[in-house]
Amino acid sequence: MATDYFADIPTITYRGPETDDEFAYRWYDKDRVVLGKTMAEHLRFAVCMWHTFCWPGSDVFGPGTFQRPWAAHAHTPEGAAMKRDAAFDFIRRLDVPFYCWHDVDVSAHATNVADCGRFFGEAVAHLEQLQADSGIALLWGTANLFSDPRYAAGGATNPDPEVFAWGAMQVRAALEATHRLGGANYVLWGGREGYETLVNTDMKRELDNLGRFLALVVEHKHKIGYTGAILIEPKPFEPTKHQYDFDTATVYGFLKRYGLEDEVRVNIEANHATLASHTFEHEIATASALGIFGSIDANRGDYQNGWDTDQFPNSVEELTRATLEIVRAGGFTTGGFNFDAKVRRQSIDAADLFHGHIGGIDTVAKSLLNAAAIIEDGRIDAFRAQRYAGWDGELGRTIHTEGTGLADIADLAIARNLDPQPRSGRQEWLENLLNRF
Structure with missing residues (x-):
């Protein structure tokens, strides 16, 4: 039975940094109060269905x-139910509050519209019961508009309007399921919303179609009364080399272009940040500055491999810089830390799934x-x-006063005989200070 797969693993609890127990948390004490909130409230950890169970x-x-007992029949309704049972057993033993899914992660494989609706409906009903029995909640749901061959040329940006319509069918069902299950967010993950060559691409039409798709999602959110956040996950490249949602700044420009900047936020993945030649903390700080920070996919890449390797985070230094930006931004509202990470191909034991998550959780x-x-x-x-500080003084306020023109500022510089001198940014001292923590 799939539910027996983790039978030898105990519930993971906090044992402190001195413990030798490999199935324990050394740093994650969920009830410990930090800056006025418990660690559980700050971090809002989630397990992903796709890498962990699919x-x-x-x-x-x-x-x-991998030889997971549910895998051989996961494409059938019975096998998909086994996988969902195993997932909740795992999350319960890990003792984290949330999980995340794509529609195809939790449902049996469907080849037609009727089966698609029926299988997903059965999955949602089962998930609803599993959530009620366990107290585990949904951090976010999303629809997979990238794996099926019909999405080879994208989902919302596909040149075929029939694919656009099929994607709309999937997203409507996934958004309504997320609403039914009390999901805190709904994510649009545009894995193939991009192109490989301009020779066969009408970029303006594709961008307009993507904008139309997102506007339809936001409209339906309000129509059904869903109050969670809509998130876009920036992705720089791979599987296509030109992604329309390259990074947080690009996403914001896209949202502004289509009047959606007040409706949509970003779900930032560490591995995508580095593939975009940014740091993880840069992407978080950018989202905060633009007012669109939403949630986090916690993972890391391999700096010698230009690919989305989705490894569990293990650098306390890198995560400290990122977490500092999250706290400065006011922390999560609807978002959290979802482990969009997978164990390595050689890590074939059930215990390895726990070690990956325990290490990631303790690192964060x-x-x-x-x-x-x-x-x-x-x-x-x-x-x-x-x-x-100068920007809070008279000159700084004057520069930002409505009606002040470029010539006015230039005249002030002349009248005051300004002679600004460079001042040290003290980067080395600050880096030394940061390292002491």
Whole structure:
């Protein structure tokens, strides 16, 4: 039975940094209060269905290496139910509050419209019962508009309006299911919303179609009374080399173009940030500055491999910088840390799934403690505030006063005989200070 697969694994609890127990948290003490909230409230951890329970351990050079008991029949309604049961058993033992899914992760495989609706409906009813029995909640749902061959040329940006319509069918069902299951967010993951060559691409039409699709999703959200957030996940390239949602700044420009900047936020993935030649913390800070920060897919890439490797986060230094930006942004509202990560192909045991998540959870938890210590210490934030203090003075306020023109500012510089001198950014001192935490 799939529900027996994790029978030898105990419920994971906090045991402290000195423990030798490999099935325990060293830093994640969910009830510990940090900066006025518990760690559980700050971090809102979630397990993803796709990498954890659907990925077979395959890569471009070889087939799957995992022998999960639900995998052989997961395409059938009975097998999909086994997978859902196993997933909730795993999440319960991991003792985290949330999970995430694509529609095809939780449903049997369908080849026609009727089966698609029936199989997904059965899955949602089962998930509703599993959530009620366990207390585990849905962080976000999404529709997979990239795996099926019909989406080879994209979903919302496909040149064929029939594919657009099929995608609309999937998204409507997934959005309504997310609403029914009390999901805090709905994500649009545009894995194939891009192109490989302009020779066969009408970019303006594709962008307009993507804008139309997203506007329809927002309209339907309000129509059905869904109050969760709509999120877009920026993705720089792979499987296509020109993604329309390349990074957070690109997504914001797209949202502004179609009047959706107040309706949609971003779900930022660490691995996508680095593939876009940004740091993880840069993407978070950008989203915060633009007012569109939503949620996080916590993972990492391989810096020697230009690919979306989706490894579990294990660098406390990198996550401290990222978590610091999240706390500065005010923390999560509807979002959280979803582990969009997978164990390696050689990690074939049931225990490996737990070790990956335990390590990721402890890395993020330790990073939160570090970020809190930096904020409570205050020296880094004080230096930043002092560096920009002039903008709160008379000249800074005048520059931003409505009606002040370029010539007015230039005349002020002349009248005051300004002679600004460079000041040290003190980067080395600040980096040394940061490292002490």
